[in-house]
Amino acid sequence: MSVGIRHDDLRRRNRAMVISAVRRAGQPSRTEIAATTGLSHSTISAISSDLIQEGILTESKPSEAASLKRGRPQVGLGLNPEATAVMTVVLSLNFLSVAVIDYAGQVIAEEQRRLDTQTMPRDELIGECTAIVRRRFEDPDLDVRSVARIAMGIQGITDTHARAMLWSPITSLTDIPFADILEGEFGIPATMENDCNMMAVALQWRDPERYRDDFIAILLSHGIGMGLVLKGELFTGTHSSGGEFGHMIHRPGGALCRCGRRGCVEAYAGNYAIWRNARMMSEDAEPTDVGDADMRALAARARETDGPEREAYRKAGEALGFGLGSLFALIDPAPVAMVGVSAAAFDLIEPALREAIAQTAGGQHSKSISFDTEPNELPLIREGCAMRALGFVDQEIFAPGVQARAGAGKNVA
Amino acid sequence: MSVGIRHDDLRRRNRAMVISAVRRAGQPSRTEIAATTGLSHSTISAISSDLIQEGILTESKPSEAASLKRGRPQVGLGLNPEATAVMTVVLSLNFLSVAVIDYAGQVIAEEQRRLDTQTMPRDELIGECTAIVRRRFEDPDLDVRSVARIAMGIQGITDTHARAMLWSPITSLTDIPFADILEGEFGIPATMENDCNMMAVALQWRDPERYRDDFIAILLSHGIGMGLVLKGELFTGTHSSGGEFGHMIHRPGGALCRCGRRGCVEAYAGNYAIWRNARMMSEDAEPTDVGDADMRALAARARETDGPEREAYRKAGEALGFGLGSLFALIDPAPVAMVGVSAAAFDLIEPALREAIAQTAGGQHSKSISFDTEPNELPLIREGCAMRALGFVDQEIFAPGVQARAGAGKNVA
DNA sequence: AGTATTTTTTCGAGGCTCGAAAAAATAGAG
DNA sequence: CTCTATTTTTTCGAGCCTCGAAAAAATACT
Structure with missing residues (x-):
C-alpha cells in the first residue's frame, strides 16, 4: 500500500514542483511560481534561493516587457544549462543517432551514423551503440562528468521497467538489455524507452x-x-x-x-x-x-x-x-x-x-x-528521449538535494 | 499542473493513511500501522490518539493470539461503527434494494423491493428510489443524522463524475441525474456508480x-x-x-x-x-x-x-x-x-x-x-457500493478533521 | 518478586510552511 | 529631481508536524 508522507519528503516534493514549474514555464518569476504551485511566496523564495545556490537555477534579469509595469521588476528564473546534461541515443532502422542536451534542453553536440541494423550481429550492434556514446564522452569540448543520464529510444517492445529492448522490427535480435549495458559501460543511469512513448512525451512538450x-x-x-x-x-x-x-x-x-x-x-x-x-x-x-x-x-x-x-x-x-x-x-x-x-x-x-x-x-x-x-517521427523521438531524461534528472537532483544543501545553513542576504 | 504540498496537507494525508490502514487490516496495532505506513511510532501514536478522541477509531483490547507473545500486549485499533454510516441503493432489472452500513462496514438495515423498471415512467422510477431511501431515514431505530453518504449503483453507463445514469439496459429512460436528485432530497453527498466498477471494488475487498x-x-x-x-x-x-x-x-x-x-x-x-x-x-x-x-x-x-x-x-x-x-x-x-x-x-x-x-x-x-x-452479481455490487461510500467518508472525515480536532490541544495522558 | 520483552507514550529537537511586515526596485506625479 | 504608488522579493517569528530516544506501561517467564 502507499506509504505515509515523511516530513522531509515535503521539501523534496516542493523543490521538484518548483523545478518542474520552471521547466514548463521557461522564465517564470518567483511570484508566478507561487501562483502555479499554490505555495506561499516565502516558501518559493526559500526554495529558489537554495536551488540557485546549488547551481540548478539561474536568475535572468530582464524580462523585457516587464518594463511596462510599475513596481519592482520580476526576476526570471531559468534552468542553469550547466547544471548537468543528458544524452539521447535513438536506434532506428539502419540509423543510429546520439545527442547531448544541456540541462535547459538545448542540443550541444550530436552525431548520426548509418548502419545495417537488420543484418548486424548482436555484439556488433551493441558495440556500435556503446562506441557512438563513448565518442561523445571523449569529446574534448564536452565536460564528461556533466552527463547525468542516458535515454535510449527504439522502435519495438521494451520491458515495463525501461531496461531492455525485448523485440524490435529493425533487427532479428531480441532481449538486449541496453539500459544495463549502457549503465555498466558508462556508470550513469540509463533507460530504454519505446519510440511511440517518446513521441507522446515530445508532443506533450511541443x-x-x-x-x-x-x-x-x-x-x-x-x-x-x-x-x-x-x-x-x-x-x-x-x-x-x-x-x-x-x-x-x-x-x-x-x-x-x-x-x-x-x-x-x-x-x-x-x-x-x-x-x-x-x-x-x-x-x-x-x-x-x-x-x-x-x-x-x-x-x-x-x-x-x-x-x-x-x-x-x-x-x-x-x-x-x-x-x-x-x-x-x-x-x-x-x-x-x-x-x-x-x-x-x-x-x-x-x-x-x-x-x-x-x-x-x-x-x-x-x-x-x-x-x-x-x-x-525521428525528431519527435529524439525530443521525447531528451525530455524524458531531463525529467528524471529533475527528479533526482532534488532528492539528494536536501543533503547536498551543504554549507548554506541559513539564507544569507 | 499538480499543486505544491502545504504543511497542513501532511497531517491530513497521514490521517487518511492511518484510517485506510485500519480499514484494510481490521484490527491492527499501532505498531503494525507504523510498519505498513512507514511513519514513526510517535506519529502513529499522536494521530491515532486524535482519531480515538474524535470517535473515528476505537480501541479493542484483546487480540486473542497476542497472549502468546512476551511483552506488553498489542492494542487493536478498529473503526468505530458509530462514527457514521452510509447508504447503498442498487437498482437492477425489476429490483431495487437499499442498505444502511455502519462505519465498520456492517449492514445494519436493509429493504428490497420488486418493481417493473422497464415500463415505469421517469417520475415513478425516481419516486420509488427516493421513497425507499426516505423509509430508511424515517426508521425510528436508526439515527438519521449518522448517514453521511449515499452510493447508488446501476447497470449501464454513468458519467465520469459519478453524478448521473446516462443509459441503462433496465429502462428506456436516459440521463437521470440520480446523484443530484438524492443530494437534493436528503442533503447528503451521493454518487452514481456503474455496476461493473462496483463489482471490481468489491472483489478488491473480498x-x-x-x-x-x-x-x-x-x-x-x-x-x-x-x-x-x-x-x-x-x-x-x-x-x-x-x-x-x-x-x-x-x-x-x-x-x-x-x-x-x-x-x-x-x-x-x-x-x-x-x-x-x-x-x-x-x-x-x-x-x-x-x-x-x-x-x-x-x-x-x-x-x-x-x-x-x-x-x-x-x-x-x-x-x-x-x-x-x-x-x-x-x-x-x-x-x-x-x-x-x-x-x-x-x-x-x-x-x-x-x-x-x-x-x-x-x-x-x-x-x-x-x-x-x-x-x-448483486451481492458484489452492493458490497462495492458500500466500500465505495465508506472510502469517500474516510477521505472526508480527515479533511475537516484538522479543524474539527477542537479542544484537545495537547495529547492528554 | 524480579527480569526480559514488547508496545505505547512522552518529550525535546529540528524542519518546513505560512502570514505579516520589511526591503528592494521601478514608474509616474508634482 | 524628489516623492509617492506599486509590485516583487526577502526576512522573521509563529505554529505545526514528524522524528528519535528515552521513559512508561503491560505482560510472560524464571
Missing part, C-alpha cells in the same frame, strides 16, 4: 495546450505503434511497454501480420500491408520493407486515380478506425497525433477511418475527435 | 491477495460489462464511465447488438446473443430478455449434447476471447473475474475463449491468465 492530459500518438510506418497518455502520464501496460495497438485484432483470421498472427490492425495499415494491397498481392504475402520514397509515390498515385492504391489506403483507414474505436470503447476519445511516413497520406486514410470509428462504441464522439499529422 | 493492483471484472449477463482496476485504482474513461468492453467490435458488420450497432462482443456473448444462437435464430433477430432460469437450462442442455447450444457458448467464448485479447494488447494480462449468470456456464465458454486469446497479441501469456467465476 504543444502542452493540445496534448495535456489525455491523448494518443500513433506511429504509421512500417509497423503501427502507439503511445498513450492518460491523466497527464504516460500509460504503459503492467508488464511490457507500449500498448500493442498495431496488434489488436481487426479481422480474426485475416491478413498475415509481420508478427506471425493474422488479422492485426498492422496487417492492414502498416506500410507493407498498404503496399501489399496496392499491388494486389495476396494478404498472405510475406511482409516486405518499403522505402519512404516508394510510400510517397504510392500515396501520390492513390490521390491521382481511384485504383487499388486508393483502396489500400481505405483498408488501412478502416483497420485503424476499428482499432481506435475499440480503444475508445475502453478509454474515452482523445486527440490523436498521426506520426510517420503514412501520416503524410492521412488524407487518404481519414475518410474510411472516421467511417469505421462511427460504427463503434466510441463512435458517438467520432466527429469531435481531431487528428494531427507529423510525417517525421 | 480477496485483496488476488485482486490487488491490476485485474478485470467482467459481467456476463444480459449485457456484457467490465470493471477495470489498474495500479490499484478503478480505471474509468476520461469522459464517460465503465469501459464499454461489451461494445468493442468483434466482427465488423456482424451480429446485431442491443446497442443498435453490429458485431459488438455483446452481440455474441450477451445472454440474448447466446439464446439467439442456441435457438438458431438470425443474428439480426431483435434482442430479447432471457430469464436466469432459462439460461441455466440452456447451459445444462449445452453440457449434455453437442448441439447448437454448445456452439452458441463457443461463439460467446470466441467473442470474449478476442475482446480480452485486444484489451491485453493495450494493458498487460491480469486476473479476470467472470460475474453473472453466464459465469456459471464458464466451463462452456472457456475453451473457445482461451483459443481466441492465444491468437491475439496478448496471447503470449494466455496460459497464465486465470479466471474466477461468481454467478451472482
Whole structure:
C-alpha cells in the first residue's frame, strides 16, 4: 500500500514542483511560481534561493516587457544549462543517432551514423551503440562528468521497467538489455524507452495546450505503434511497454501480420500491408520493407486515380478506425497525433477511418475527435528521449538535494 | 499542473493513511500501522490518539493470539461503527434494494423491493428510489443524522463524475441525474456508480491477495460489462464511465447488438446473443430478455449434447476471447473475474475463449491468465457500493478533521 | 518478586510552511 | 529631481508536524 508522507519528503516534493514549474514555464518569476504551485511566496523564495545556490537555477534579469509595469521588476528564473546534461541515443532502422542536451534542453553536440541494423550481429550492434556514446564522452569540448543520464529510444517492445529492448522490427535480435549495458559501460543511469512513448512525451512538450492530459500518438510506418497518455502520464501496460495497438485484432483470421498472427490492425495499415494491397498481392504475402520514397509515390498515385492504391489506403483507414474505436470503447476519445511516413497520406486514410470509428462504441464522439499529422517521427523521438531524461534528472537532483544543501545553513542576504 | 504540498496537507494525508490502514487490516496495532505506513511510532501514536478522541477509531483490547507473545500486549485499533454510516441503493432489472452500513462496514438495515423498471415512467422510477431511501431515514431505530453518504449503483453507463445514469439496459429512460436528485432530497453527498466498477471494488475487498493492483471484472449477463482496476485504482474513461468492453467490435458488420450497432462482443456473448444462437435464430433477430432460469437450462442442455447450444457458448467464448485479447494488447494480462449468470456456464465458454486469446497479441501469456467465476452479481455490487461510500467518508472525515480536532490541544495522558 | 520483552507514550529537537511586515526596485506625479 | 504608488522579493517569528530516544506501561517467564 502507499506509504505515509515523511516530513522531509515535503521539501523534496516542493523543490521538484518548483523545478518542474520552471521547466514548463521557461522564465517564470518567483511570484508566478507561487501562483502555479499554490505555495506561499516565502516558501518559493526559500526554495529558489537554495536551488540557485546549488547551481540548478539561474536568475535572468530582464524580462523585457516587464518594463511596462510599475513596481519592482520580476526576476526570471531559468534552468542553469550547466547544471548537468543528458544524452539521447535513438536506434532506428539502419540509423543510429546520439545527442547531448544541456540541462535547459538545448542540443550541444550530436552525431548520426548509418548502419545495417537488420543484418548486424548482436555484439556488433551493441558495440556500435556503446562506441557512438563513448565518442561523445571523449569529446574534448564536452565536460564528461556533466552527463547525468542516458535515454535510449527504439522502435519495438521494451520491458515495463525501461531496461531492455525485448523485440524490435529493425533487427532479428531480441532481449538486449541496453539500459544495463549502457549503465555498466558508462556508470550513469540509463533507460530504454519505446519510440511511440517518446513521441507522446515530445508532443506533450511541443504543444502542452493540445496534448495535456489525455491523448494518443500513433506511429504509421512500417509497423503501427502507439503511445498513450492518460491523466497527464504516460500509460504503459503492467508488464511490457507500449500498448500493442498495431496488434489488436481487426479481422480474426485475416491478413498475415509481420508478427506471425493474422488479422492485426498492422496487417492492414502498416506500410507493407498498404503496399501489399496496392499491388494486389495476396494478404498472405510475406511482409516486405518499403522505402519512404516508394510510400510517397504510392500515396501520390492513390490521390491521382481511384485504383487499388486508393483502396489500400481505405483498408488501412478502416483497420485503424476499428482499432481506435475499440480503444475508445475502453478509454474515452482523445486527440490523436498521426506520426510517420503514412501520416503524410492521412488524407487518404481519414475518410474510411472516421467511417469505421462511427460504427463503434466510441463512435458517438467520432466527429469531435481531431487528428494531427507529423510525417517525421525521428525528431519527435529524439525530443521525447531528451525530455524524458531531463525529467528524471529533475527528479533526482532534488532528492539528494536536501543533503547536498551543504554549507548554506541559513539564507544569507 | 499538480499543486505544491502545504504543511497542513501532511497531517491530513497521514490521517487518511492511518484510517485506510485500519480499514484494510481490521484490527491492527499501532505498531503494525507504523510498519505498513512507514511513519514513526510517535506519529502513529499522536494521530491515532486524535482519531480515538474524535470517535473515528476505537480501541479493542484483546487480540486473542497476542497472549502468546512476551511483552506488553498489542492494542487493536478498529473503526468505530458509530462514527457514521452510509447508504447503498442498487437498482437492477425489476429490483431495487437499499442498505444502511455502519462505519465498520456492517449492514445494519436493509429493504428490497420488486418493481417493473422497464415500463415505469421517469417520475415513478425516481419516486420509488427516493421513497425507499426516505423509509430508511424515517426508521425510528436508526439515527438519521449518522448517514453521511449515499452510493447508488446501476447497470449501464454513468458519467465520469459519478453524478448521473446516462443509459441503462433496465429502462428506456436516459440521463437521470440520480446523484443530484438524492443530494437534493436528503442533503447528503451521493454518487452514481456503474455496476461493473462496483463489482471490481468489491472483489478488491473480498480477496485483496488476488485482486490487488491490476485485474478485470467482467459481467456476463444480459449485457456484457467490465470493471477495470489498474495500479490499484478503478480505471474509468476520461469522459464517460465503465469501459464499454461489451461494445468493442468483434466482427465488423456482424451480429446485431442491443446497442443498435453490429458485431459488438455483446452481440455474441450477451445472454440474448447466446439464446439467439442456441435457438438458431438470425443474428439480426431483435434482442430479447432471457430469464436466469432459462439460461441455466440452456447451459445444462449445452453440457449434455453437442448441439447448437454448445456452439452458441463457443461463439460467446470466441467473442470474449478476442475482446480480452485486444484489451491485453493495450494493458498487460491480469486476473479476470467472470460475474453473472453466464459465469456459471464458464466451463462452456472457456475453451473457445482461451483459443481466441492465444491468437491475439496478448496471447503470449494466455496460459497464465486465470479466471474466477461468481454467478451472482448483486451481492458484489452492493458490497462495492458500500466500500465505495465508506472510502469517500474516510477521505472526508480527515479533511475537516484538522479543524474539527477542537479542544484537545495537547495529547492528554 | 524480579527480569526480559514488547508496545505505547512522552518529550525535546529540528524542519518546513505560512502570514505579516520589511526591503528592494521601478514608474509616474508634482 | 524628489516623492509617492506599486509590485516583487526577502526576512522573521509563529505554529505545526514528524522524528528519535528515552521513559512508561503491560505482560510472560524464571
